[in-house]
Amino acid sequence: MKLDQIYITRxxxxxxxxxxxxxxxxxxxxxxxxxxxxxxxxxxxxxxxFLSGFIMVVAYYNKNDKGKIDKxxxxxxxxxxxxxxxxxxxxxxxxxxxxxxxxxxTSFFKRLPLEAV
Numbered sequence: 001m002k003l004d005q006i007y008i009t010r011x012x013x014x015x016x017x018x019x020x021x022x023x024x025x026x027x028x029x030x031x032x033x034x035x036x037x038x039x040x041x042x043x044x045x046x047x048x049x050f051l052s053g054f055i056m057v058v059a060y061y062n063k064n065d066k067g068k069i070d071k072x073x074x075x076x077x078x079x080x081x082x083x084x085x086x087x088x089x090x091x092x093x094x095x096x097x098x099x100x101x102x103x104x105x106t107s108f109f110k111r112l113p114l115e116a117v
């Protein structure tokens with residue numbers, strides 16, 4: 001199944017994330033409603049997360065098997081797509097905290113078990 005309509009929404013969400021990180025301090029995006037829209041750019045990450053799940057459901061939909069989805073296969077693939085990158089990022093932040101700058105988080109070791117889940 002082709003999902004061409006989703007690509008434009010992914011593009012818009014990606015632009016919002018980029019502006020959220022790099023453009024909010026510029027004059028072009030620091031006015032009224034424009035600022036209000038782009039200051040919520042972190043919500044676009046949630047959109048990518050849900051969009052990814054939706055696309056995987058569509059990809060695993062089996063017309064020949066009465067529309068059933070192999071849930072175990074779905075969750076294994078979902079886990080393998082998200083968590084390796086997440087754990088690498090968590091490891092990098094931990095290394096940065098321990099060896100370079102321990103002042104970035106005041107409650108790092110209290111939060112680490114919660115962040116790892």
